[in-house]
Amino acid sequence: MRDGVTPFVLDVKDLKTVFRTRGGEVHAVNNVSFTLKPGELLGVVGESGSGKSVTMMSLIRLLPMPPAEIRGGSVMFEGQDLARIPEEMMRAIRGARIGMVFQDPMTSLNPVFTVGYQIIEPLRTHMGLSKAQAATRAAELLDLVGIPDARRRLGDYPHQFSGGMRQRVMIAIALACDPKVLIADEPTTALDVTIQAQILELIKELRQKLGMAIVWITHDLGVIAGIADRVMVMYGGQVVEQAPVRELFANPQHPYTRMLLETVPHIRGERAAKLRVIQGQPPILSRAPDSCPFLARCPQAFDRCAHENPARFDVGPAHDAACFWDFKTGAKRDV
Amino acid sequence: MLTYTIRRLILAIPTLLFISFVIFLIVKLSPSDPTAGLPLTIPPEVREQIRESLGVNDPVFVQYFKWLKLMVWDEPLHFIEGTTGWQVAPDGPRIISYQTRSPVMDLIAQRMPQTLWVVGTSYIVGILIALPLGIISAYKQYSVFDQVGTFISMVGFSVPTFFTGVLFIVIFAVNLGWFPSVYNTTHVVTDWDSFVVQLKQIIMPVMVLGLYNASQISRYLRASMLDNLNQDYVRTARAKGLTEKIVVLVHVLKNSMIPVVTVIALNVPAVFGGAIITEQVFKVNGIGQLLIIAIQSGDVPVVQTVSFIFAVLIVLFSLIADILYGVLDPRIRYD
Numbered sequence: 105m106r107d108g109v110t111p112f113v114l115d116v117k118d119l120k121t122v123f124r125t126r127g128g129e130v131h132a133v134n135n136v137s138f139t140l141k142p143g144e145l146l147g148v149v150g151e152s153g154s155g156k157s158v159t160m161m162s163l164i165r166l167l168p169m170p171p172a173e174i175r176g177g178s179v180m181f182e183g184q185d186l187a188r189i190p191e192e193m194m195r196a197i198r199g200a201r202i203g204m205v206f207q208d209p210m211t212s213l214n215p216v217f218t219v220g221y222q223i224i225e226p227l228r229t230h231m232g233l234s235k236a237q238a239a240t241r242a243a244e245l246l247d248l249v250g251i252p253d254a255r256r257r258l259g260d261y262p263h264q265f266s267g268g269m270r271q272r273v274m275i276a277i278a279l280a281c282d283p284k285v286l287i288a289d290e291p292t293t294a295l296d297v298t299i300q301a302q303i304l305e306l307i308k309e310l311r312q313k314l315g316m317a318i319v320w321i322t323h324d325l326g327v328i329a330g331i332a333d334r335v336m337v338m339y340g341g342q343v344v345e346q347a348p349v350r351e352l353f354a355n356p357q358h359p360y361t362r363m364l365l366e367t368v369p370h371i372r373g374e375r376a377a378k379l380r381v382i383q384g385q386p387p388i389l390s391r392a393p394d395s396c397p398f399l400a401r402c403p404q405a406f407d408r409c410a411h412e413n414p415a416r417f418d419v420g421p422a423h424d425a426a427c428f429w430d431f432k433t434g435a436k437r438d439v
Numbered sequence: 440m441l442t443y444t445i446r447r448l449i450l451a452i453p454t455l456l457f458i459s460f461v462i463f464l465i466v467k468l469s470p471s472d473p474t475a476g477l478p479l480t481i482p483p484e485v486r487e488q489i490r491e492s493l494g495v496n497d498p499v500f501v502q503y504f505k506w507l508k509l510m511v512w513d514e515p516l517h518f519i520e521g522t523t524g525w526q527v528a529p530d531g532p533r534i535i536s537y538q539t540r541s542p543v544m545d546l547i548a549q550r551m552p553q554t555l556w557v558v559g560t561s562y563i564v565g566i567l568i569a570l571p572l573g574i575i576s577a578y579k580q581y582s583v584f585d586q587v588g589t590f591i592s593m594v595g596f597s598v599p600t601f602f603t604g605v606l607f608i609v610i611f612a613v614n615l616g617w618f619p620s621v622y623n624t625t626h627v628v629t630d631w632d633s634f635v636v637q638l639k640q641i642i643m644p645v646m647v648l649g650l651y652n653a654s655q656i657s658r659y660l661r662a663s664m665l666d667n668l669n670q671d672y673v674r675t676a677r678a679k680g681l682t683e684k685i686v687v688l689v690h691v692l693k694n695s696m697i698p699v700v701t702v703i704a705l706n707v708p709a710v711f712g713g714a715i716i717t718e719q720v721f722k723v724n725g726i727g728q729l730l731i732i733a734i735q736s737g738d739v740p741v742v743q744t745v746s747f748i749f750a751v752l753i754v755l756f757s758l759i760a761d762i763l764y765g766v767l768d769p770r771i772r773y774d
């Protein structure tokens with residue numbers, strides 16, 4: 105039933121994650137649905153606290169539970185619902201079928217183990233390789249991610265690598281067991297710009313070589329434009345717009361996306377225009393959303409937005425937006 | 440690392456010289472008289488001659504250098520002769536106890552095994568209790584186990600051993616009659632029954648000291664584990680699909696043990712000091728008891744020598760702690 109029935113490697117439906125805190129519940133992920141095709145690169149953008157990382161973390165169940173709790177929805181991956189399978193089965197998927205790369209390579213590696221040990225660990229756990237086989241494979245992986253003199257460097261500790269090199273090691277660990285999906289949580293944010301470009305190139309190249317699907321979380325629209333096939337914009341724990349990358353940049357259909365794109369500074373032009381900002385604060389997610397999360401900051405908002413949380417409307421080919429305002433007709437939607 | 444160790448050992452020499460001088464002076468300052476313990480029938484002229492023969496009328500510096508020469512040269516040679524049988528020991532005088540008229544080193548050699556047995560066992564027991572206590576308390580922070588563990592270790596840490604010792608004797612020796620209240624050092628283990636007797640008499644001093652050590656070490660370990668459990672590398676380890684057992688007992692524990700091992704090493708001399716009181720309470724005739732008796736009877740050579748040995752232990756174990764730090768943490772290199 106794997107690839108025959110569903111064309112998606114990952115099919116997330118109505119995922120709902122709640123954090124229980126002393127001050128009440130925080131609705132961090134609200135009915136998020138998205139799909140991922142084999143080999144596709146999905147960019148996930150949104151400001152801090154918009155729920156992009158939490159969504160991805162909860163679908164591979166990497167959030168501390170409690171306080172986090174998956175309240176509903178399904179995450180179909182290789183014929184299994186990741187939201188429901190027991191923890192042992194989830195462990196067999198984590199690091200093997202789904203790899204992860206995190207934001208800060210300086211702290212994501214264990215400082216007291218050699219890099220070789222850390223790459224070999226998932227190989228031995230998931231693929232049952234012998235020590236020698238795993239070491240050979242680890243050297244191949246380091247070579248694959250562009251670390252010179254790979255075999256010798258297996259014995260080095262993380263502090264002997266630069267930031268960019270450490271992120272390459274993280275990528276090697278994530279790719280160790282040949283995953284179907286790679287979740288990259290702001291993998292270039294903590295790196296300086298030249299290293300960022302190198303890591304982006306590396307990911308592009310590896311994607312062509314290995315053919316895995318990638319979920320790329322970032323708040324950098326420039327990165328998304330250069331690398332993604334499709335983009336999902338998140339706000340207040342919800343998906344507000346989703347479209348192929350060109351379509352989204354050319355034809356944004358949600359007021360938040362439109363404002364987000366306006367905040368990107370342009371270098372061309374005689375004098376740099378004043379930086380645009382989105383006024384106001386992101387919503388506090390302490391109650392279940394019964395209105396549009398963008399209501400308070402939206403220039404298009406009208407009475408309906410305060411009573412009803414908009415569903416995602418189809419606004420073009422493979423393009424949907426969660427807004428009652430139809431930018432194409434310039435009028436309120438009557439659905 | 441080797442050069443560092445050698446450098447530290449050389450640096451330890453002036454430190455110890457200074458400490459030895461201070462110890463010597465402080466003990467000399469005390470108004471004790473080596474003939475005070477002799478019968479009153481001995482006339483003052485004879486007393487004066489005894490003092491003269493003991494060398495206590497010499498200038499302090501002469502006395503110090505005589506003692507130092509014996510301490511660092513003659514006595515070690517006697518020790519070597521005693522253990523190996525080589526004829527290396529000089530014929531000259533030795534550091535003699537005023538009280539027993541026997542060489543101080545022989546007294547120490549007689550009493551060392553008892554102290555090592557009781558203190559060593561209690562330290563190991565303490566560590567063995569502290570490890571699981573610290574790990575589980577941190578992993579299940581604020582659970583019932585953690586709360587109870589915190590309470591017990593707070594009590595164990597704040598209540599002095601002379602109190603818990605007496606309390607144990609009252610409860611287990613006097614009221615319940617389970618264990619003897621006096622440690623019999625002449626007892627020899629030859630068969631199972633005598634082993635049980637040994638076990639019964641050692642259990643109370645070991646538990647008193649062990650609980651005190653365990654409460655201290657477990658607090659350090661708990662704090663260190665809590666620091667590490669929230670680190671990014673722990674999330675990486677989980678994302679690799681490792682079991683919680685490996686994540687906690689391999690990845691987190693190895694990092695958490697770095698500060699704890701240094702605490703354990705640094706505390707070894709302090710444990711000898713703590714044993715002074717416990718040995719008194721349980722009548723163990725070890726080094727601590729030797730020191731107390733010597734202080735009470737104004738036996739200056741014994742006090743000086745035992746104090747100096749404690750000083751050597753402290754310097755030695757702080758060096759060991761520093762070296763262990765470098766061994767455990769690859770980020771620290773001393774060269």
